[in-house]
Amino acid sequence: MTALPLLAIELAWWQATAIKVGAVLTVIPIGSLILVYVFLFKMMSHMQSRLGPMEAGPHGSLQVLAEAGKFLQKEDIFPARADRAVFAMAPVVVIVSTFILYAVIPAGPDLIVEDLDVGIFFALAVSSVSVIGILMAGWSSGSKYSLLGALRATGQLIAYELPLVLAVVGVVIQAGTLSLQGIVAAQAEGEIFGFGLIGNPFIFTQFVGFVIFLVAAQAELTQTPFDMPIAESELVAGYMTEYSGFRFLFFFIAEFGTAFALAGIASTLFLGGWYVPFLPDGLLANLAGPAVLGVKIMFVAFLIFWMRFTFPRFREDQLQALAWKFLIPLSLANIAVTAVLKVVM
Amino acid sequence: MSLTAHPAPVDWQKASYVAAQAADSRINVELETEGMVLNIGPQHPATHGTLRIVVRLDGEEVVWAEPVCGYMHRGYEKLTEVRTYPQVTTLINRIDWLGHFANEVPFILGAEQLMEVEAPPRAQWIRTIFFEMARIANITLFLGDMGVQLGALTPVFYAFRDREYVLNLMEAATGGRFHPNYDRIGGLKEDLPRGWVDECHGAMRKVRDFCDQLEDLLMGNEIFQTRTRGIGVIPASVGLDYGLSGANIRASGVDWDLRRDEESPLAWKEVDFKVWTHPDGDSFARYWVRLQEVREAASIVQQLLDGLPSGPIMSKVPKIIKVPAGEVWHHTENPLGEMGYYIVSQGGLGPFRCKIRSASFNNVSILPWLLKGVYVPDVITILASLYFILGDIDR
Numbered sequence: 001m002t003a004l005p006l007l008a009i010e011l012a013w014w015q016a017t018a019i020k021v022g023a024v025l026t027v028i029p030i031g032s033l034i035l036v037y038v039f040l041f042k043m044m045s046h047m048q049s050r051l052g053p054m055e056a057g058p059h060g061s062l063q064v065l066a067e068a069g070k071f072l073q074k075e076d077i078f079p080a081r082a083d084r085a086v087f088a089m090a091p092v093v094v095i096v097s098t099f100i101l102y103a104v105i106p107a108g109p110d111l112i113v114e115d116l117d118v119g120i121f122f123a124l125a126v127s128s129v130s131v132i133g134i135l136m137a138g139w140s141s142g143s144k145y146s147l148l149g150a151l152r153a154t155g156q157l158i159a160y161e162l163p164l165v166l167a168v169v170g171v172v173i174q175a176g177t178l179s180l181q182g183i184v185a186a187q188a189e190g191e192i193f194g195f196g197l198i199g200n201p202f203i204f205t206q207f208v209g210f211v212i213f214l215v216a217a218q219a220e221l222t223q224t225p226f227d228m229p230i231a232e233s234e235l236v237a238g239y240m241t242e243y244s245g246f247r248f249l250f251f252f253i254a255e256f257g258t259a260f261a262l263a264g265i266a267s268t269l270f271l272g273g274w275y276v277p278f279l280p281d282g283l284l285a286n287l288a289g290p291a292v293l294g295v296k297i298m299f300v301a302f303l304i305f306w307m308r309f310t311f312p313r314f315r316e317d318q319l320q321a322l323a324w325k326f327l328i329p330l331s332l333a334n335i336a337v338t339a340v341l342k343v344v345m
Numbered sequence: 346m347s348l349t350a351h352p353a354p355v356d357w358q359k360a361s362y363v364a365a366q367a368a369d370s371r372i373n374v375e376l377e378t379e380g381m382v383l384n385i386g387p388q389h390p391a392t393h394g395t396l397r398i399v400v401r402l403d404g405e406e407v408v409w410a411e412p413v414c415g416y417m418h419r420g421y422e423k424l425t426e427v428r429t430y431p432q433v434t435t436l437i438n439r440i441d442w443l444g445h446f447a448n449e450v451p452f453i454l455g456a457e458q459l460m461e462v463e464a465p466p467r468a469q470w471i472r473t474i475f476f477e478m479a480r481i482a483n484i485t486l487f488l489g490d491m492g493v494q495l496g497a498l499t500p501v502f503y504a505f506r507d508r509e510y511v512l513n514l515m516e517a518a519t520g521g522r523f524h525p526n527y528d529r530i531g532g533l534k535e536d537l538p539r540g541w542v543d544e545c546h547g548a549m550r551k552v553r554d555f556c557d558q559l560e561d562l563l564m565g566n567e568i569f570q571t572r573t574r575g576i577g578v579i580p581a582s583v584g585l586d587y588g589l590s591g592a593n594i595r596a597s598g599v600d601w602d603l604r605r606d607e608e609s610p611l612a613w614k615e616v617d618f619k620v621w622t623h624p625d626g627d628s629f630a631r632y633w634v635r636l637q638e639v640r641e642a643a644s645i646v647q648q649l650l651d652g653l654p655s656g657p658i659m660s661k662v663p664k665i666i667k668v669p670a671g672e673v674w675h676h677t678e679n680p681l682g683e684m685g686y687y688i689v690s691q692g693g694l695g696p697f698r699c700k701i702r703s704a705s706f707n708n709v710s711i712l713p714w715l716l717k718g719v720y721v722p723d724v725i726t727i728l729a730s731l732y733f734i735l736g737d738i739d740r
Contacts, residue, residue, distance in 0.1 A: 048502035144383050148405070148721065224496050225568055233391050233494045234725045312568045313496030315722045316405065 020113045024102045031297075032256035033064045038298070039305040040256075047309055071252075074245035081142030082242065090140060091243065091250035093133030098254045100126040101261040106181050108274050108289030109281040119180040120172065123265055124165055127220065130254065131157045134229070137251075138239040149238025152316055153222060153229035159323040160219035160226075166331035167212040170338040171202050171269045180265075184273035201272040208334045210270045212327055217262045218304060219319070221255065225311040226319055259301060267296035380408055383721075387416045391494055391725045394735030396709070400716065400724065407724060410716035412709050417739040425699040430456055430530060430666050433695070438524040440703055441737040444483035444680035446475045446515070449528040452686045452699075454610060455675035456530050459668045459690055463610060468532040468658045473612040474545075474649050475515070475527065476677075477642040481552055482511045483680035484592075484639050487732045488556075491632055492563050494729035495572050500563050507555040510548035517541060530666055532659030542650050549643040556640050564632065573629035577715055577727035580626060587714070588707040591682025593731060596634045597626035603678035611677075616648040628730035635732070667694060681705050681737055701740055705733035 011019070041063060045052030053060035078084055104119040106112040116122050131154055138150020172178055175186035183202075190200025203210050219226035222238075230238040240251050267273060273296075274289030314322065386397035395416035401409040421440065425433050437448045450472060457463065464472070489504025512522045518537050519525035527534050563569055579589065581597040594601060602620040604613045621637040623630035670692040676685025682704025689698040708731050715731075716724055 044498070048499050049506050050502060144381060148383075224498075227496060228722065231496065231722070233496065234722055236390065309499055310562075311497060312492060312563070312566060312572060313722075314568055315572060315720060317720070318571055 020103075024099055024113060027102060028099060028257040028260070029253060031260035032253050033068075035256045035260055035301055035305075036067075037061060037064045039301060043302075043305060044309050068249065071249040072246055074248075076245040076247065077242075079142050079242045083140035083142070086136050086140035087242075088247070090133045090137035091247045091254070093136060094130045095133075095250045095254040095257070097126050097129035097133065098257040098261060100129075101258065101265075104180055105261065105264045105268060106184060106274060106289075107293050108286040109181075110286055111274075111289060112181060115179060115181050118178045120168055120183070120265070120269070121178050123180075123261075124161070124168065127258065127262070128157060128161055130258070134239050137243070141239070141242040143242050145235045145237075145241050146239050149229045149231070149235045149241070152231075152235075153239060155316065156219055156222070156226060156229060156319060159320055160216045160327075163212050163323060163327040163331050164216035164220060166328065166335060167206075167209040167216060168269060170206050170209040170331075170334050173335065173338050173342055174202060174205060180268050180273070183269060184275050187272045188275040201270060203270040206270060206334070206338070208330065209338075210266070212331050212334070213266055213270070214300070214303060215327060216323075217266065218307060219323070221259050221262065221304070223259075223304065223308040225307065225313045227308075227313050228316050228319065231313065259304060260297060263297040263300035263304065264293065266300045267293060271296045271300070385724065387413075391728055393490075393733065396733070396735055396738065398712065398716075398724070398728075400721075402721065405721045407716050407719050407721070410713050410724075412712045414706070414709070414738050417735050419736075419740065421740045422699055422701055425696050427695065429694040430668060430696070433699070434526050434528055435524070437701070438526055439736055440701065440740055441483070441679065441681055441684075441705070441734045442523060443486055443734055444479045445521075445523055446479040446519075446525050446527060447483075447677070447679045448684065449526070450476055450611070451675045451677045451679075451684055452688070453528045453530055454677070455673045455686050455688045456666075456668055457610075458675060459671050459673050459688065460530065460662070460666075462531045462660055462662055464532045465657050465660050466612075466654045467536075467656045468660075469610055470612045470615075470649055470653050471533055471537065471658065472528065474646050474653075475518075475525070476611065477646045477649075478511050478515060480642045480680040481639055481646075482508050482515070483734075484635050484642075485511075485552065485555060487635060488559050488563075488632070488639065491729050492569075494725050495569060497563060497566075497569070500559055503555060503558060503562075507551050510551050514541065514545055514548055517544075529659065531662035532657070536658050542653065545650055546647060549647050552643045553640055556636055556643075560636065564636065570629060572722075572726055573632060573730065574625075574627055576628045576723050577719070577730060578625070578627045579711065579715065583714065584626070584711070587711040589682070589711060590704050590707065591678065591680070592631055592634045592638060593682065593708055595620065595622045596630035598622050598624045603676060603683060607676070607678075609677065612649060613645070615652065616645050618645050628726050631730040631732070665694070667692060668696075676702065679704060681732065681734060682708060703737045703740055705735075705737035706740075709733050709738055 041052045041060065053063035056062040056066050078087060101123055103113040104116055104123050106115070134153045135150050138146045138153070141147070171183060175183045177183060177186065187201050222229045228234070230240065235241070240248060243251060274293040276285060276288045276292050279285045279288060381402045383400050383402055384397060385391065385400060387395040397413040397416060399411050399413060400407045421436050424436055428436065433452060434449045437452055438445050440448045485504045485508045489501035492498070492500035515525055516522045518541060519527040519534070521527070579593070579597050581594070581599050584594045584597045585599065600620060600622050603609075605620055618641045621634050621641065623634050668690040670690055672687070672689050674685060674687045676683055683702065684704055685702040687700040687702070688696050691697040712731075715727055719727065
């Protein structure tokens with residue numbers, strides 16, 4: 001029996017699990033649709049002095065549903081030279097890694113699917129499972145562009161996994177825990193120069209870590225300036241070139257769902273997560289928490305998409321140089337400084 | 346010299362080195378892969394249409410490259426033979442479809458030269474204004490499109506936005522946004538509408554603002570610079586050997602511009618403008634030179650608007666145009682480079698033979714030399730910075 005303290009009722013294990021799975025299954029499409037509408041459709045259009053979709057719904061807000069419907073209607077094409085089984089599986093592997101990512105992000109004192117002791121470690125580990133799906137997609141498509149895109153993606157994700165993890169290590173040292181709830185609590189209890197009322201979001205002490213995390217997340221999401229795996233002007237659409245219909249939609253949702261999840265992890269690690277100052281744990285915190293987290297997620301996602309719409313893309317070797325020669329040494333230095341200060345202070 | 350042969354002392358160090366090399370080379374032969382042949386195009390976002398480039402790759406490095414032209418060949422040279430002279434302008438508008446008006450000018454000038462008519466000064470000035478506006482309409486799109494090719498989505502929308510001012514003015518005067526068909530043997534179709542000159546000043550200011558904006562947004566960007574500097578370097582001698590022209594050769598430091606160097610009835614000699622060159626010859630230099638050229642073109646247009654003479658826009662030409670027998674070659678500095686027409690007339694209503702020299706065809710001829718040893722992303726940079734229009738390659 002698992003307790004749901006929020007509603008003070010006892011639920012069977014399967015009931016609790018069903019609720020959790022249902023919650024994740026709703027949050028991912030909704031989160032990615034919000035990101036697609038707000039940033040891809042509207043912010044990008046307004047930055048480019050155009051309006052974007054305006055017809056479907058007020059200010060074009062139902063356009064995302066129209067697009068999803070369009071993809072579902074399309075024919076599910078398998079290229080003649082594709083490895084059919086692997087080709088069909090690849091989008092599922094990618095989207096499952098996104099789904100699991102949501103299991104450890106807390107949205108309130110009780111609103112978490114599984115409060116793992118190694119939460120952040122788990123999140124970073126499963127986020128790299130998507131590489132396997134991408135490699136499967138590129139290899140099984142039987143297209144040279146897909147293959148090039150998949151190999152680029154693999155090299156890039158391996159290189160940027162390291163700065164991503166190392167940037168998090170600073171936070172973990174400061175918080176003294178790997179659990180994401182623990183990290184939120186550590187920020188809530190922290191003090192800024194003895195002033196402890198609003199807690200101490202780690203963005204102040206771990207600013208370098210925050211920047212490295214954002215850059216590495218950008219590469220992890222394969223967004224401009226690190227979008228060589230997709231690179232529509234070079235590789236057409238990289239590993240997604242041969243996909244159509246709902247399989248393409250899977251990739252699309254996974255991309256934006258992962259953006260949503262990584263923005264959520266960044267807000268949890270660096271911006272204080274769901275914590276609302278002066279609000280004791282309880283029903284109210286559980287209601288206000290998701291809203292606060294949502295605002296922070298939108299802020300981080302804004303930064304990510306702002307970069308995406310502004311910069312040109314790097315070349316593959318320049319990207320590797322940036323990761324190995326700059327970001328990794330910087331994050332190692334960040335860890336060293338954090339560790340020394342942790343011991344001294 | 347002794348007749349007895351002594352065995353040479355064995356240099357063990359050398360022998361082991363040779364053995365190791367031999368072993369290595371055998372392994373290399375066993376592991377050698379064929380390389381992958383990749384078709385970039387004919388349907389590919391980076392080829393602006395249907396140019397096909399066959400590259401053989403080793404990893405991401407290009408070992409060998411060959412452009413394949415002709416997917417959009419429309420046979421314009423042959424078609425001119427069954428058209429009358431005034432009808433030909435309709436065809437040749439579509440050669441370089443972004444620099445529309447500039448295509449008409451060298452043909453009409455050549456025909457006028459054969460007929461020994463000269464357009465009145467006002468017509469020549471307006472021709473020059475439209476020529477430079479076509480240059481702006483053409484190159485602004487390049488300035489934005491280079492961003493798209495390098496992954497920056499935003500600049501091209503600014504390019505489309507500000508190019509619209511120029512196209513609207515074109516439409517106001519000629520009735521056509523893309524295919525003005527405005528030039529006539531002996532002058533122009535119509536005079537400028539009222540208020541056009543003032544509006545044109547405003548549009549030129551917008552074009553210059555656009556150049557400043559792109560200089561900040563794209564050219565100053567560090568990623569843009571690392572992607573373009575030192576990529577696709579064309580030394581001046583190689584560029585001249587391949588017959589490159591226009592901004593591509595000026596970016597290699599060759600100070601050559603037909604507007605200034607060639608005697609022309611158009612009004613370029615009446616204004617002062619600078620021919621920009623860049624010593625580097627890389628993709629960045631080509632972008633830089635074109636950016637300066639747009640600014641220079643805007644300033645040329647403004648100077649011409651200020652000094653626009655009055656008078657007729659059409660000289661006296663017969664209703665049915667027959668060009669006397671003869672041969673003429675006329676070329677101008679078009680947005681993409683040198684464009685010329687060799688017209689052979691036998692006194693009929695249309696040309697007997699017309700050879701069209703378009704800039705892009707020669708500009709892409711350097712690709713097999715230039716693409717050797719670069720990476721796939723640089724292929725795109727080089728293609729974008731060479732700036733060809735498919736209609737200008739295939740005609």
